[in-house]
Amino acid sequence: MTRRRLAAAGLLLGLALAASALTTAALMAQVAGSLAPERSLRPVARGQMLRGVVLPAEVFVQRDVALEVAQQVLSEARNPQQVETVGLSRYAPDSSTTPTRSLRPKLRPATVVQLARAVEARRRQGAVCGDLSIQGVEIGAVPSQTQGCGIDQAVRIRSVSGVSLSTHAVMDCKTAQALKSWIDRGLSPAVRRYGGGVRELRVVAHYACRPRNNRKGARISEHGKGRAIDIAAIRLNDGKDLVVLEDWNNGREGKILKRAHAAACGPFGTVLGPEANALHRDHFHFDTARYRSGAYCR
Incomplete structure (x- = not known):
């Protein structure tokens, strides 16, 4: 992660911790100034977190999205204790699109498993010189x-x-x-x-x-x-x-x-x-x- 992106992530965390101490105008100015890239930024890993809430990668590379999040946090938070949750729920996983069951591959049929075990048993039985x-x-x-x-x-x-x-x-x-x-x-x-x-x-x-x-x-x-x-x-x-x-x-x-x-x-x-x-x-x-x-x- 580059120094600019580290600064951006730290700034967003600072919004949550010091919302009551900074004015909306000052926060917006800081966000706009620190997140304006001089050149194209490399993609960042998904799963960046703000006070325990997962944010999308776009928040860290797109200036307009970052400003929107900052403004949403400030306008909806009634007190500093609510900053960590209010305004960020829009980035939480949508329960309507969340799979109801695991997406892991289906288990192999029992017959395939039995055949594989039988082959392995025969190999072990026929192995010599300590080598399968x-x-x-x-x-x-x-x-x-x-x-x-x-x-x-x-x-x-x-x-x-x-x-x-x-x-x-x-x-x-x-x-x-x-x-x-x-x-x-x-x-x-x-x-x-x-x-x-x-x-x-x-x-x-x-x-x-x-x-x-x-x-x-x-x-x-x-x-x-x-x-x-x-x-x-x-x-x-x-x-x-x-x-x-x-x-x-x-x-x-x-x-x-x-x-x-x-x-x-x-x-x-x-x-x-x-x-x-x-x-x-x-x-x-x-x-x-x-x-x-x-x-x-x-």
Whole structure:
């Protein structure tokens, strides 16, 4: 509120408190002089009050209205004690136009409420890794006779942030949370509204006790530790598939795939794609291995 409007509001309050001490002519002169704006005034908030009575905003920005109110107060008040109520009743809410009942929206039908509660209950029942947006089942320890393989506390994921997995993938919670971070902050922004958004990920590999790149004698793959997932395509809500093998260099679809691939670098420690090597020309490999030098993304 500007200094001029503060002065105007204070003057009106002063009218109520000192009506018996000032003459009508003096009051009118003060009101006229203080409320005459040199330039257009900004709108003021509704609900300004004078001695407990709500006044319309126009009183504070329109000179003629202010003068009318001042004169009405002075002419109708029989004594100073009546100033706070007499003459201001015209600004009180009109009972004939006041709603007889609350204008709040109607309550939702009971069936809608019950359905929402049922959906929420199912979500809570299917939530894993302490996150409602990660849906699946806890399967506990996954042992292995091969040294280096196995998962201490595994989960089988069916959807993440509303995006389904074509194959329910087994992994640890750290990997599930990395997948969620990628979908929320990388994949969804990359796709945006194209094709109606993301519906499903085509998973071609998750937990499997095997050496890296299936090469005999190589170190155990991150897949064998429940820390990796391979994705070959992204299905959109309109049924279209963005296929890594076919669309990597294909116009708009290729740009989306490349943005999604790049965004995985961070949530995941290793990100491989068609430009990494021939073994990954048809899918993305994501895993949560961490290196001293930082994420490895190609």
